[in-house]
Amino acid sequence: MTGFFRRFAVAALSLSALAGLAHAQMDARRAEAELIADRVTVAPGDTFYAALKMTMDDGWHIYWRNAGDAGLPPRLILKDGTNLPEAAIGEFLWPLPHLIPVVEGEIMDYGYDDQVVFAFPVTIPKDAIGQVQIVAEADYLICESICIPETADVSLTLPVGAPVENAKAGAEIGAWIARVPVAFGGEARIADAAEPWTLSLRQEDGFPESAQLRFFPYQHEISHPAAQPQRAGPEGASLSLTPDRAGTIEGTLDGVIRVDVPGAEPVGYEISASRGEVFAGTADREVQSALPGIGRLGGAAEGNALGWQRIATLAFFALIGGIILNLMPCVLPVLSMKAIGMVQAAASGHAGELKSHGLWYTGGVVLSFLALAGVLLLVRQATGSATLGFQLQHAPTVAVLTLVMFAVGLWLMGFFELGGSVQNLGGSLARRGGAAGAFFTGILAAVVGAPCVGPFLGAALGAVIGQPAPAVVAVFLAMGFGMALPFLILSFVPGLHRMLPKPGKWMDTLKQAFAFPMFLTAAWLLSIVASLAGAGAVGWTLVGATTLVFAIWLGRQGGAVRKAVAAVALAAAFIYPAVQANVPEASVSGSSQGAFNGNYGEAAWSPDMVEAMLAEGRPVFVDFTASWCASCQVNKLTTLKTRKVQEAFKNANVAFLVADFTQKDPMIADELKLRARAGVPMYLWYPAGASEPQILPELLTQELVIGLVEG
DSSP, X not given: OHHHHHHHHHHHXXXXXXXXXXXXXXXXXXXXXXXXXXXXXXXXTOEEEEEEEEEEOTTOEEEEEEEESSOOOOEEEEOTTOOSOGGGBOOOBOOOOEEEEEETTTEEEEEEESEEEEEEEEEOOTTOOSEEEEXXXXXXXXXXXXXXXXXXXXXXXXXXXXXXEXXXXXXXXXXXXXXXXXXXXXXXXXXXXXXXXXXXXXXXXXXXXXXXXXXXXXXXXXXXXXXXXEEEETTEEEEEEOXXXXXXXXXXXXXXXXEEOTTSOOXXXXXXXXXXXXXXXXXXXXXXXXXXXXXXXXXXXXXXXXXXXXXXXXXXXXXXXXXXXXXXXXXXXXXXXXXXXXXXXXXXXXXXXXXXXHXXXXXXXXXXXXXXXXXXHHHHHHHSOOOTTGGGGSHXXXXXHHHHHHHHHHHHTTSSOSSOOGGGTTSHHHHHHHHHHHHHHHHHHHHHHTTOOOTTHHHHHHHHXXXXXXXXXXXXXXXXXXXXXXXXXXXXXXXXXXXXXXXXXXXXXXXXXXXXXXXXXXXXXXXXXXXXHOHHHHHHHHHHHHXXXXXXXXXXXXXXXXXXXXXXXXXXXXXXXXXXXXXXXXGTOXXXXXOOOSSSSEEEOOHXXXXXXXXXXXXEXXXXXXXXXXXXXXXXXXXXXXXXXXXXXXXXXXXXXXEEOSSOOXXXXXXXXXXXXXSSOEEEEEOTTOSSOEEOOSSOOHHHHHHHHHX
């Protein structure tokens, strides 16, 4: 098996090299940074404004002081060569930000695109002579559909003498200082006795009738992506705020109110809202918002839907990822059925029959992915979120799949027949049987293969999974077509089918041999039933398997009564285990929290655990996995559980944390959304002292992991 996994990894990595071409351009910076000042020369004791000026490439953005749900604000790190005391250099003045929607209704950030200038005051010592110099590193996270941490060396040198203004830079800095929120001239209160909270703003002249307000918090007390319905009255205005799941107000609610009025530049007010009742005259009437709760503020409101070029790019990577799905271990047993069908179709000697076989298989795969996209959209609508592989987090579904795999194994062993032979495809009944077999194989391959998030798929599905329905459907259809494409090419390209072996007695032997991977797949699915619903559900699934065999045996005996009883038994074989598997998850799930034992080993992942390990100065490796994720198990077998990797973890004192997504876990789902991933596997690597992780490829190698640990 080691040789197989090595060939599998090499094949997948060879295809993933195509992705390197797409990301090669990431080596170049996506922003230009420089230091400017409103002085040409400075005088001893003088206070002036310097600024970090940043110009971003089209489509890229950086973050405000509170980045929102994800991201990091830029900072200026002083380096050797700076001859001013640190206290002489003030903090950034943060211009008014705009909304940056990441995932519709789920993830919202705050920041800037195009260009921004962060001004900061600088005070020259009274005894300064010669020249003053600021040497620093601009450290920032810049994002488009992916995020890249960048740094840029910046410096500023000014002679000390008679003060001389820099008119051009001074005007630019002044214009951006004018965009910094000012103190609110009225009063602010937050009524948090009931949800949603109400932020009440009272000022003498109220707000313009057409004003649209948005609150940007300094901390994370509220849900950032939630809409903020607005009311108004003669004394001011109020906003409804949705608290964060763990949101509480300690003292006051601090942040910035952004006010947009059509035809005018937006303005910002810094507020500190004390807890109390809503001011009278601030919530008399509803205000119809011209700006969506997740849209960008200022000018023409923009939605967060991806452009067609970006969707086309994601669909292309989904197509490549669909092709790679054929290499995933969870799909290979099902493809054995397809291989038999292709050999039999080629044996008929009629190209039309081979093409028909390929088309029916493609139809089964593509329609299954279309149905999966539809169900995912329904789950997202009902629950607010969904991840790929959600169907294998539902114990009844897994129990039924277990029995389907077991039944397929019985068919391959010759225990029963699904239809006539392919050689008799001229007959209408046999033709329906052959087409139905190919179509069913496509459905089965799609259902089992979809949760195997491989190279190209994690990022593509993560980027699109929160997008409007047409974008989700387009990417899922591309993934399904990619999965079916190799067999479709084999069916239609002249001469390729001659590469298939000639039929013979060996086919029956091979068909029976292929039954054993199906039985092993059923066993694997049965283990998932155990983890989801406990031993009782496993027992009832085995009862269902026994009933299935009984139904098939009885049906072969002939007679109308026996066949009727067999049909009832067949239905019961699938329905009753599914009902018994539908138990409350809490009855079989363990705690997601756990204490790390201080030595190398596994501990349950949580954000708090990551912070605790990083606070100890330890590097952290996080394995987002699930028992139903075959790719995850391959990575464990070939990389994470190998002696070399475990020794490397132990020698480097790595904290190895496991986020088990076998059952639904909102905290893990939130982290996947935060990292723009559609499902597991996902691997995060935090070097010692890091605040943000590096997201590793879905396919791991020992060399990759050991290189990170020892690098």
